[in-house]
Amino acid sequence: MAVSVVSLGLPVMVSIWTKLIVIRNPVLIVDKCPQEWVGGNGYFTAGAHRTVHGGLHDLLPIVKHPPTKEAIEWIDMAPYTRDDFISDIMRLGNGRPDPVLVKALVDNSRDAIDWLAKHVRVPFSFSFNRQAYDVDGRQKFWGGMVLSVEEGGKGLIAAHQRALQEKGVEIWFDAPAVSLIMDSGRIVGLVVLQGGQKVALETRAVILAAGGYEASPPLREKHLGPGWERAKVRGTPYNTGDSISIAKAVGAKLAGDWEGCHSTAWDANASADAGERELTNQFTKSGYPLGIMVNASGERFVDEGEDYRNYTYAKFGRAILEQPGGFAFQIWDSQVIGHLRKEEYGDGIVEKIFADSIDELAEKLLCKGLVDKPKFLDTVMMFNEAIRHHREEHPGSLWDPAVKDGLSTQSSAAKLGLPKSNWALKLEKPPFLAVKVACGITFTFGGLAIDPESAMVVSDDGGLINGLFCTGEMVGGLFYGNYPGGSGLTGGAVFGRKAGRGAAQIVIESH
Known part of the structure; x- marks a missing residue:
């Protein structure tokens, strides 16, 4: 949870009750967390950045280690247009996202990516391991999102920290923001706790980039509903809604989906x-699109093949939490086990439950929380039978994880009440594998209303709070119920740049 303070110039005068401190830098970052937790939720990401692009050759110049000329010939990467990006956010949000805010994100996405590559030297890479499948010897990208970062979130935050150090930006850790100071409708200061004492920073510009309330069980239960106190926090424990509260205290307008969040299938044995x-x-x-998910009662509860993984993973955590006991089992057979990501399903990463038959797998799952073995066996049998009928009607169809292949459980002869719409293969070839998952919450969608052009915070009366800016997961109005993977980091960069420019302009105009 970080707050940037942009001063009126050099030096910044910091008044404390017992002494006066002089800060020799025009920009100060105050962070609630200790230094060892630097990076917020960004540190815990895969570094995925969604952006408008014209295909492989358009993005090659910004990738740190581009593929060889020989490898390029075997890569299929379709362009991702402005309309594609806007459409993905709007359709996943059921038409509820603020269209002006969405367009500001999309229209500035590529420029933000180029800026990160050039000025922050973020080591961008192509996300072969997450967004491409090897199909007949070709690397086929899917789902629109193709960019990642070398070493994932760790590499992303390391690049940002190097850039801050090179620019001489000072950071105070263990320094939570307490309140904003206003005068005549504009920001004139920020109060933080440092060493147990309240410190008042004199400033005309504050940028809030402190995340949502996902790490606060009481706020999750209050806004998301009963049961959400059981969700597992995927990232930083310091995003507890503090900065939303201090902004609200000075009249900031709340916006967005306060009952929605990004939550995904998470290791059931992970820390809470x-x-x-x-x-x-x-x-x-x-890896659920390659198999099925069943709950403790042995029943499927989502269409695992409804859409590409990066269009469904942020909402399926909620579906898992709503199941009996708040957990589920992911199931595959040997046909697809080799396609599961090693970084997520490798030895030592997750508890893997293997069996040589579905009946044996059911017996083993009884020790892990399955309560209805007959229902589980019936679910698998009906699933396999429905797929058999579909194949008989579509004998020429081929399984292809890189496209929506239409291989489903639905046919004129048999239809499941809950279909699997794509990538449906019978569970029939041993060994069989199961993994127990729970709900992992990433970030909450409710936040502050901002002006899309300046990223300045909107007040309750519809005006702007002069000098108060907001970016990242604190921005409300972008996502409702679901979101396309990779949009969060890009949004943080887009509105962070707008906020930075606006704060700098205030400094310039004050001289």
Whole structure:
């Protein structure tokens, strides 16, 4: 949870009750967390950045280690247009996202990516391991999102920290923001706790980038509903809604989906209160499109093949939480086990339950929380039978994880009440594998209303709070119920740049 303070010039005068401190830098970052937790939720990501692009050759110049000329010939990467990006956010949000805010994100996405590559030297890479499948010897990208960062979130935050150090930006850790100071409708200061004492910073510009309330069980239960106190925190434990509260106290307008969040299938054995900084994103369990998910009663509860994984993973955590006991089992057979990501399903990363038959697998799952073995066996039998009928009607169809292949459980002869719409293969070839998953919450969608052009915070009366800016997960109005993967980091960069420019302009105009 970080707050940037942009001063009126050099030096910044910091008044404390017992002494006066002089800060020799025009920009100060105050962070609630200790230094070892630097990076917020960004540290726990895979570094995915969604952006408008014209295909492989358009993005090659910004990738740190581009593929060889020989390898390029075997890569299929379709362009991702402005209309594609806007459409994805709007359709996943059921038409509820603020269209002006969405367009500001999309229209500035590529420029933000180029800026990160050039000025922050973010080591962008192509996300072969997450967004491409090897199909007949070709690397086929899917789902629109193709960019990642070398070393994931760790590499992203390391690049940002190097850039801050090179620019001489000072950071105070263990320094939570307490309140904003206003005068005549504009920001004139920020109060933080440092060493147990309240410190008042004189400033005309504050940028809030402190995340949502996902790490606060009481706020999750209050806004998201009963049961959400059981969700596992995927990232930083320091995003507890503090900065939303201090902004609201000075009249900031709340916006967005306060009942919605990004939550995904997460290792059921992971810690509940915070992510693990060594493994970061590896507790994610996103292989469900290749198999099925069943609850403790042995029943499927989502269409695992409804859409590409990066269009469904952020909402399926909620579906898992709503199941009996708040957990589920992901199931595959040997046909697809080799396609599961090693970083998520490798030895030592997750508890894997193997069996040589479905009946044996059911017996083993009884020890892990399955309560209805007959129903589980019936679910698998009906699933396999429905797929058999579909294949008989579509004998020429081929399984292809890189496209929506239409291989489903639905046919004129048999239709499941809950279909699997794509990538449906019978569970029939041993060994069989199961993994137990829970709900991991990433970030909440409700936040502050901002002006899309300046990222300045909107007040309750519809005006702007002069000098108060907001970016990242604190911005409300972008996402409702679901979101396209990779949009969060891009949004943080887009509105962070707008906020930075606006804060700098205030400094310039004050002289």
